[in-house]
């Protein structure tokens with residue numbers, strides 16, 4: 537079957553952009569170059585598998601095995617959460633803050649790193665940082681390692697349940713933990729993305745575990761950047777104030793006006 541005929545077959549069912557993405561991934565070419573292959577005859581049964589997965593609502597990034605994040609290309613598969621657009625706001629905030637600090641040889645921890653999108657993007661943009669990536673899931677860390685190598689970056693990759701296996705102090709901790717409560721499950725995320733990356737019982741308890749121990753892993757001058765769930769701020773603020781003193785806390789909203797980023801600075 538010709539490529540052009542395959543496009544025509546799906547054009548009324550699937551957004552054009554996604555048809556081109558699936559075909560370009562199959563042909564291993566740029567979307568723009570597909571036009572050169574319009575008359576290419578291929579075995580339809582092979583590409584049909586990709587379209588079937590798409591029609592079964594598998595996230596397109598798992599099918600393509602890639603996700604663009606803050607201008608970089610990350611390998612992703614079912615072992616990790618697909619990086620979200622909102623998390624780019626978190627990364628932007630970290631970069632803006634750290635750019636203002638003269639000495640950038642800081643120890644930075646990306647806690648709950650998943651694919652490594654946060655820590656690796658920061659290392660890519662601020663080369664002098666010493667970055668540790670931590671996750672409890674060995675499978676996620678395998679993906680983080682693929683991304684570290686693809687981006688040609690050097691960071692430490694550590695398997696740990698939060699701080700348990702860490703023995704260092706950090707100037708900066710960035711964390712996007714699983715913050716959805718179990719009753720916030722949705723069909724798409726539930727079926728394909730790792731539960732461990734998304735849910736805790738109430739979306740708050742993981743912050744209690746993090747802040748209970750965090751002071752042992754912080755240098756006197758520190759910055760903490762968190763991504764949180766909408767409507768969770770008041771409870772998380774309480775947790776933070778319970779365990780850390782002499783700090784300034786700021787809350788930021790995402791583009792949908794939802795509570796999303798918390799920055800904590802030592803005073």
Ligand SMILES: C[S@@+](CC[C@H](N)C(=O)[O-])C[C@H]1O[C@@H](n2cnc3c(N)ncnc32)[C@H](O)[C@@H]1O
Pocket residue numbers: 616617618619620623647648649650651652653654670671672673676696697698712713714715732733734
């Ligand atoms: C919301 S995902 C974030 C992934 C990535 N940082 C991002 O921004 O897309 C949360 C990650 O936390 C990890 N995780 C869950 N519980 C953990 C724990 N107790 N200690 C360390 N990592 C944990 C999960 O495996 C998952 O990769």
